[in-house]
Amino acid sequence: MIHALRWLFCRIAVIYIIVFLFCMTCMDLKTIIERVKVRHLNDAIPDFSDMILFSRDQSAIRDIDWRPYQDYFELILSYLPDDQITMQLLGFVDYNAGREEKAIALFKSSTQMNGKYLFWSNYNLGVLYYKKGMWPQASEYLLNAISSNTRLTLLLMQDSMVYKQILASSYFKYSLDEEIKDAQSRAYILLLSSMYHMKQYDKMIVIANLGIKDQALSHKDAFYYYDGLGFYEIGRIKDAFLMFQESLNLEKGNPDIYYYLADIYQKAGQLEQARDLLQISYTLHQKNDPRFPYEKLANLRFY
Amino acid sequence: MKKYLEPLLLIVPFILWFFCFRPFFSGHLYLQADAISYGEHIGFYTDQLSRGVYPLWDPTWCQGAPNDFFLRRIGDVNPLLFLIVFLKWLGVTSAVSYLFFLGVYYFLAGWAFYLITRLLLSDRFFAFIAYILFLFSSWGSEIFYNYIIIIYLPLVWFFYFLLSFSRKPGRGPFLGMFFCAGLVVTTYIPFFFLTVLAIFTILYILFYGEFFIQFLKRGSVFLEKNMVLAGFCAIFLLGSCVPALVFYKESKSGEFVLPNRHLGSDSASAITVGMDNVASGDIINHGYFDRIFDDHAHMDMGDIYMPYVFFLILLSTALAGSNRLIYFLLFNILGLSLITVTTAGGVHRFLYEHVIFFKFIRNIYYFFWLAIFPMLILLSVTAFKSLLDTINGSKRKKLWLAYVLVSHLIFIVFLFGRHGVLPGAWAAIILSLTYFLVYFFARESISYPLGFVLLLSAVFLQSAQVYGFLEGKLYKSQQSEAHYIQTHKDPVLQRMNIYYASAWFSALVEYIDPQVLEDYCKHRFILYDNVLPYKDSPEFFKSLQSTMADNTNIAFLSRFESGPGDWKRDEGSGLHADLEPDSLGELTVLRSDVNSVKLAMHLTKSRFLVVNDNYNSDWHAFINGRPARLLRANFSFKGLWVPAGESSIMLSFSSPRGYLFHGMLTAVYAGVFLCMLFLLRKARKQ
Numbered sequence: 001m002i003h004a005l006r007w008l009f010c011r012i013a014v015i016y017i018i019v020f021l022f023c024m025t026c027m028d029l030k031t032i033i034e035r036v037k038v039r040h041l042n043d044a045i046p047d048f049s050d051m052i053l054f055s056r057d058q059s060a061i062r063d064i065d066w067r068p069y070q071d072y073f074e075l076i077l078s079y080l081p082d083d084q085i086t087m088q089l090l091g092f093v094d095y096n097a098g099r100e101e102k103a104i105a106l107f108k109s110s111t112q113m114n115g116k117y118l119f120w121s122n123y124n125l126g127v128l129y130y131k132k133g134m135w136p137q138a139s140e141y142l143l144n145a146i147s148s149n150t151r152l153t154l155l156l157m158q159d160s161m162v163y164k165q166i167l168a169s170s171y172f173k174y175s176l177d178e179e180i181k182d183a184q185s186r187a188y189i190l191l192l193s194s195m196y197h198m199k200q201y202d203k204m205i206v207i208a209n210l211g212i213k214d215q216a217l218s219h220k221d222a223f224y225y226y227d228g229l230g231f232y233e234i235g236r237i238k239d240a241f242l243m244f245q246e247s248l249n250l251e252k253g254n255p256d257i258y259y260y261l262a263d264i265y266q267k268a269g270q271l272e273q274a275r276d277l278l279q280i281s282y283t284l285h286q287k288n289d290p291r292f293p294y295e296k297l298a299n300l301r302f303y
Numbered sequence: 304m305k306k307y308l309e310p311l312l313l314i315v316p317f318i319l320w321f322f323c324f325r326p327f328f329s330g331h332l333y334l335q336a337d338a339i340s341y342g343e344h345i346g347f348y349t350d351q352l353s354r355g356v357y358p359l360w361d362p363t364w365c366q367g368a369p370n371d372f373f374l375r376r377i378g379d380v381n382p383l384l385f386l387i388v389f390l391k392w393l394g395v396t397s398a399v400s401y402l403f404f405l406g407v408y409y410f411l412a413g414w415a416f417y418l419i420t421r422l423l424l425s426d427r428f429f430a431f432i433a434y435i436l437f438l439f440s441s442w443g444s445e446i447f448y449n450y451i452i453i454i455y456l457p458l459v460w461f462f463y464f465l466l467s468f469s470r471k472p473g474r475g476p477f478l479g480m481f482f483c484a485g486l487v488v489t490t491y492i493p494f495f496f497l498t499v500l501a502i503f504t505i506l507y508i509l510f511y512g513e514f515f516i517q518f519l520k521r522g523s524v525f526l527e528k529n530m531v532l533a534g535f536c537a538i539f540l541l542g543s544c545v546p547a548l549v550f551y552k553e554s555k556s557g558e559f560v561l562p563n564r565h566l567g568s569d570s571a572s573a574i575t576v577g578m579d580n581v582a583s584g585d586i587i588n589h590g591y592f593d594r595i596f597d598d599h600a601h602m603d604m605g606d607i608y609m610p611y612v613f614f615l616i617l618l619s620t621a622l623a624g625s626n627r628l629i630y631f632l633l634f635n636i637l638g639l640s641l642i643t644v645t646t647a648g649g650v651h652r653f654l655y656e657h658v659i660f661f662k663f664i665r666n667i668y669y670f671f672w673l674a675i676f677p678m679l680i681l682l683s684v685t686a687f688k689s690l691l692d693t694i695n696g697s698k699r700k701k702l703w704l705a706y707v708l709v710s711h712l713i714f715i716v717f718l719f720g721r722h723g724v725l726p727g728a729w730a731a732i733i734l735s736l737t738y739f740l741v742y743f744f745a746r747e748s749i750s751y752p753l754g755f756v757l758l759l760s761a762v763f764l765q766s767a768q769v770y771g772f773l774e775g776k777l778y779k780s781q782q783s784e785a786h787y788i789q790t791h792k793d794p795v796l797q798r799m800n801i802y803y804a805s806a807w808f809s810a811l812v813e814y815i816d817p818q819v820l821e822d823y824c825k826h827r828f829i830l831y832d833n834v835l836p837y838k839d840s841p842e843f844f845k846s847l848q849s850t851m852a853d854n855t856n857i858a859f860l861s862r863f864e865s866g867p868g869d870w871k872r873d874e875g876s877g878l879h880a881d882l883e884p885d886s887l888g889e890l891t892v893l894r895s896d897v898n899s900v901k902l903a904m905h906l907t908k909s910r911f912l913v914v915n916d917n918y919n920s921d922w923h924a925f926i927n928g929r930p931a932r933l934l935r936a937n938f939s940f941k942g943l944w945v946p947a948g949e950s951s952i953m954l955s956f957s958s959p960r961g962y963l964f965h966g967m968l969t970a971v972y973a974g975v976f977l978c979m980l981f982l983l984r985k986a987r988k989q
Binding site for chain 1: 593637644
């Protein structure tokens with residue numbers, strides 16, 4: 001027995017046991033595991049320049065390799081499965097990488113935080129459904145988006161480690177606050193357009209008036225235009241005319257306004273003015289101003 | 304034939320290793336990470352030596368910086384650096400000379416490792432196995448990735464000489480020990496060596512107490528007989544410490560900064576590392592064990608790779624008898640590992656707080672490459688020898704055969720559960736198995752020579768495939784990096800990420816618009832008529848920026864470093880400073896090298912000359928052979944008043960004594976190196 005034990009203790013396998021015991025007693029394995037995770041994350045941080053440029057202008061950059069972004073955000077989610085900010089970002093990346101279903105699932109998982117709507121997921125879902133022509137779904141998410149708290153959106157972005165990395169890029173030269181307000185305004189426009197497609201003209205008027213009253217929002221000309229469109233469709237031509245005029249005071253390049261004004265003049269029997277306005281509308285259409293129609297700029301974004 | 308066997312055992316695997324890394328040597332791939340800057344600094348140093356200049360100032364680094372920091376990094380007195388100088392003299396390009404030097408360095412390191420193993424295990428076969436495991440491990444890729452080979456070579460040869468001396472005291476190994484120790488201490492990071500040596504010594508006393516006493520006795524007898532040599536070696540080692548000590552003193556002067564490294568440190572020395580910064584350089588942060596068993600097709604630089612033969616040996620030897628050497632190596636590894644994991648160990652913090660030199664070590668993970676990794680190989684090979692010895696002494700050989708087969712099978716099953724195992728890996732397992740079958744069934748006259756071939760094939764086939772993938776991946780990433788730079792129009796005005804620079808220039812980069820600074824620095828010499836004092840403040844930097852941008856005829860001097868006699872306001876002067884005094888015949892550069900510049904000047908009135916190379920208190924100015932007052936002008940640069948008429952201006956860095964000391968030390972090292980080779984050769988013949 002003693003001989004057998006002595007034989008056993010003299011084996012090299014004993015050093016493996018020593019190493020095991022050493023690791024269990026002398027090393028903080030929890031710290032090691034946590035730090036290895038951090039290292040993996042640091043190694044996976046991509047260069048955000050392409051993503052930033054693409055979100056700003058989707059025609060500015062082509063053939064983006066989305067893989068590094070997917071890998072990075074997926075890695076974060078493997079460590080922090082409930083991180084909704086990362087879900088939003090991965091959703092944006094997945095959609096542009098052609099994985100629409102996965103993007104929708106990610107956005108849907110991150111529409112609310114503690115009962116409060118998160119702007120970007122709702123906005124992107126709204127845009128996504130809008131592009132597919134699914135107006136009820138689009139208006140549902142866009143309504144959530146405009147109902148969200150922009151201050152909260154800004155704070156969440158500024159507090160997020162991933163957004164901090166993105167914002168630290170030399171390619172990010174924008175004011176986050178301005179970008180959020182711009183996106184919020186776009187959400188209003190797409191919501192109004194969705195309602196128009198669903199013939200919900202009364203609601204259109206309410207939403208457009210909300211947009212007009214909100215001092216923080218830009219694109220007021222668009223809100224007046226949709227407001228006018230709502231009045232026009234329900235037959236309140238005088239209100240429609242006034243709203244179109246308000247829109248024209250702010251922006252004279254929208255060809256559709258001239259079309260509707262021409263229609264109003266025609267119905268009133270003022271054919272000459274109608275003809276002139278139609279001519280303006282036609283000329284503006286020929287210019288192909290990328291800003292019009294307003295709903296044309298329906299792109300997913302993350303800032 | 305026997306005479307050539309040993310060189311063959313060393314050279315054939317090295318040629319195969321060279322084949323694995325040929326894209327680096329052919330220029331298909333370029334160096335990575337820290338290897339780039341070390342290549343540049345060694346290139347700069349050897350270029351200057353080729354021109355007969357000992358470069359103590361580097362005007363190309365961040366608008367001029369003392370070169371001592373980089374000389375300490377590369378170990379300037381190393382006679383092997385003259386190999387590069389020699390190759391350049393022959394007309395070989397800088398890049399090829401440096402790569403050749405790297406290859407020679409790695410071969411020498413492998414050779415020392417071979418010799419150590421042979422000395423410890425008294426067997427050429429096991430020394431060969433250790434050598435090829437070391438050669439084909441990711442240590443080989445590390446030489447293209449960082450600079451640890453520069454520290455490792457003297458360290459590994461030191462231990463060879465130490466072991467050799469402990470076996471048979473001789474003048475060759477004795478001088479070798481001091482030569483290697485000297486090489487290490489001339490660098491600014493001899494602390495890895497000191498730590499490894501300290502742990503080695505403590506454990507040696509614990510494990511081999513009786514041998515240690517014998518070693519001391521033999522050593523004292525040797526010292527008595529070789530008093531002159533011992534005295535010389537002591538002086539030599541003390542002299543070797545001087546450059547590092549001078550550099551340490553300079554690091555406290557505040558004239559240069561290493562912002563990233565020094566971040567969070569409470570010490571005055573710029574080279575100390577903040578405790579919070581240390582973790583970024585430990586094994587957890589750097590030792591990439593992720594692909595040690597699988598996914599070799601995606602191996603990256605810095606990932607740790609070890610041929611599977613190493614693991615097969617460890618697995619197959621589990622039931623072999625252990626010995627003192629194995630435990631000695633194991634405790635060395637464990638001791639160093641505890642330090643290397645920093646925050647996860649606790650030992651490092653204690654050492655950082657109580658052992659002064661731990662404040663200077665940032666890349667703690669180098670302990671892994673310098674000692675832990677080679678010791679692991681040594682341990683596995685010692686275990687391998689123990690296994691074969693156990694089998695040889697056993698009557699139940701079939702049982703051992705079954706055990707070895709089962710070990711291989713376990714490893715195969717283990718690998719089946721992993722993804723991305725390459726065909727070369729399976730080939731390595733089959734060849735390892737074949738080796739054991741041959742060992743059990745063939746005669747020794749066949750199995751012994753065949754063992755070299757089979758195990759070398761096992762290691763080489765797997766490694767060649769792994770490095771093939773690594774190079775493919777690296778090539779793609781280097782190409783995409785180049786494409787990115789070409790296609791992305793990055794703004795020119797990028798903030799510099801200062802690693803090491805003059806403290807004042809570092810501040811300029813922080814506060815002055817980079818484009819303004821860049822444009823300003825394009826003019827090497829500027830003549831001013833107005834010189835005004837300033838106090839450090841944000842407003843001053845705004846003024847400086849606007850004078851730099853508008854080329855206003857005002858130079859600035861620190862109020863605290865200059866006096867009213869240095870300041871002047873010339874009401875009748877022009878609005879703009881003279882940016883091109885050489886084109887107007889006011890200034891002619893007579894001679895210029897990295898350490899000095901000689902100018903001939905012809906001025907109609909006294910004017911202030913600013914040389915847009917950083918100021919340092921070790922720069923001296925002479926006008927017509929007489930010492931002149933050199934001032935820190937425009938916050939970071941050199942400036943001096945030049946009188947009207949013809950003047951000869953001489954600006955030089957450091958003192959003749961400094962150059963003499965460095966030159967002498969380099970010559971002494973070359974002499975000691977030759978002497979060491981002579982003594983070793985003589986001992987070998989005897």
